[in-house]
Amino acid sequence: MSQRFASKASFREAVAALGLPVSDDEFEALWEMVQGVHDQADSLRWYLNERDADR
C-alpha cells in the first residue's frame, strides 16, 4: 500500500485544503481510491528504474 500521506488525518487536511466538500463516507472511498492510484504510480517508478538498470 502506498504511503504518500503520513496518516488519514493528513490526507483529510489535503482534501480540505482543496476546498472539496466531501462527506465522511466519500472521504473513506476517496482515501481508498487515492491509495490505489498511488500504488499504480509507484509501480511505474519501479518499472522505469528497472528498465533504466537494464540499459
Next chain:
Amino acid sequence: MITTSELPFSSITALAERYRRGETSPVEVMRLLLDRIDRLDPRLRAFITVAADQAMADAVEAWGRLTRGDGSPLVGIPIAVKDSITTKGIRTTANSRVLEDWVPDRDAAAVERLREVGAIVIGKTNLNEFGWSIPREDDLCPPPRNPWNPGLAAVGSSSGSGVAVAAGLCSAALGTDGGGSVRLPAGQMGLVGVKPTHALVSRRGVLHAGSIGGVGVLARTVADAAILLNVLASSGGEDPDAAPRAAADYMQALNGDLRGVRIGVPWSYIDAIPVEAEVCAAFDAAVAGLERLGAMVGPVDLRSLEHARAANFVVLVAEHYTAHEARLAAQWPQYGRSARLYTAMGAFVAASDYLRAKEVGRLVGSDVDAALRTVDALAMPTSPVVTAEAARRPDAHRRGINASFTAPFNLTGHAAFSVPCGMSAVGLPIGFQIVGRRYDESVLFHIAHAFEQATTWHALRPQDRAIVGDRS
C-alpha cells in the same frame, strides 16, 4: 423486399443503396427509427436527448440531396453522437448535471464533417458521467441496459452509442475512447469498434479528450466503419497532435484473404491478465479463424503492456482532474457521487507521477512499434470479462483491469479495432482486438473485413421482444 423489422439493422452500404433505388427514403427510415426509440429506449436508455424535430427536418433535406443525385454514401444516414461530443443546437450534457442545460453553438469537427456529407444526427447518447465514473441509477440519465440481455448493463463509457447501434436505433454512432470506451462497448454488443490512430480524427469539440482520448466509431459492419472513417479522418492540421498524411480510402482495403498477413499475439501479456474462460475460448477460435484465412500467427513478447495500462490510468486520472479543477469544489453537489470521487482522485497525482506515466507511454510505444516491424498487426481479446457488472467491480475498476487490453494503445496512440468473434452464455457478444501501426488503419480494415466475411457474428442481432418483454 426488405421488411420494417430488418430495415433498422441495415448496414450503411445497404441503406444507401436502397435510397438510391428508391426503395425507401431518409424520411421513412427516420420515422421508423424514432418510433423504435419511443418503444425501446425507455427500457434501454441509450439516448439522453433525441433530436427528433431536427432529425426529421434533416431527413427531408437529405431526400432532396438524393433526388439531386448527391453520391455521398452518408446522405440520409442516421448517426447517434455520444453526449460528450458537442452538437450545434442540440443539448450536450456529458450526462452531468453540471452541463444539464448546455446547448453548444458549434459542432465538434467530427460532427461537422458528418453533417457536411449529409449524415443526420438523430440524438445524443448516454455515457458514464464525463466518461469517467461508475454509472449509477441516480445519474442525470441512468445507465443503459444491454439490448442483448436487458437484465445486464451496457459497458461504457460510450455505452449509449453501443446500445443505439446494436438495438437498431441508428445506423452507426460516434463515441470517444480514452482507455477502451469505444472498443469495450463494441465488443460487448457485437459491433465493430474503431479507435483510430491518436488524433487522426480531430478532437475539436470533444469534451475533455485530454492527451490520449479521441473520437471513435461504432458500426455494424467493417465497411460501415470504413465509410465513416473516410469522412472523419483528417489529413493533418485540424488537430494539433495529428501528423500530416495523405488521405486514405479505407474501402480499398476491404478485399481478399489474409495470405501473407503476419499477426502477432502477445501471449505472455494475455496470460498474465485474469481473462474469463469464455473470452479465452472465443479469442482462441478467432486466432484459428485468422489462420484458416491464411494469416501467419505467432507470438510476440509485449509484457510491457502491463505498465502501459497502469500508466494510462494515471494519465487519465491526472488529466481529468485538471479539466475539472476550476469547477469541482464549487459544483461538487452537481457532479454525481461516483464522478466527483473519480475526478477528485486526480488532485493527488504528483507532476512526477504524470510525467513518469507519459515516459512509460513513450517506451512501451517504442516496444509496440518494434513488434509491428515484425508483424502487420497484433491480436488479443478486447475485454478480459463479458459483463459490465464484472468490469465495474470496484477493486478491478479502480485499477483499470477491464481496460487491460485496450488502454495501452490509447497511451501509445496506435490504431486499434474491436471485431465480433463470439457469444457468451449470458447472451452477450464477445469481441477481439487488432492493433496496427499508427496511421495504418488500412491493414486493420483488411484483416477485420476478411474475418467478418468468414464469420457470422456480425449478422446476429438482439430481439426487440426481449427488450420490451423483460421487466425483471
